[in-house]
Amino acid sequence: MKKCAICNGKTEHKVVDIPTELEDKFLIIKGVPADVCTQCGEIYYTIDVARELEKIEDKVSEKSIKLVRAKNAYEVPLPC
Numbered sequence: 001m002k003k004c005a006i007c008n009g010k011t012e013h014k015v016v017d018i019p020t021e022l023e024d025k026f027l028i029i030k031g032v033p034a035d036v037c038t039q040c041g042e043i044y045y046t047i048d049v050a051r052e053l054e055k056i057e058d059k060v061s062e063k064s065i066k067l068v069r070a071k072n073a074y075e076v077p078l079p080c
């Protein structure tokens with residue numbers, strides 16, 4: 001079990017949806033595995049996941065990823 005670098009609280013492994021803003025689009029990246037602090041809510045990714053998130057952002061910029069239009073945002077599933 002890792003500890004939170006900010007508040008020293010416990011982190012919990014969870015699958016979360018990450019909202020992010022890219023260019024003029026509001027995206028929600030779905031199904032992202034992360035450690036979330038149970039006290040302050042800070043989210044920690046593994047290096048692999050962080051890389052995957054960067055790839056998604058590149059793909060969105062290149063328009064080589066299919067965006068699913070949801071209510072207020074585009075939903076992007078994490079491809080792994």
Ligand SMILES: [Zn+2]
Nearest residue numbers: 004007037040
């Ligand atoms: Zn914390």
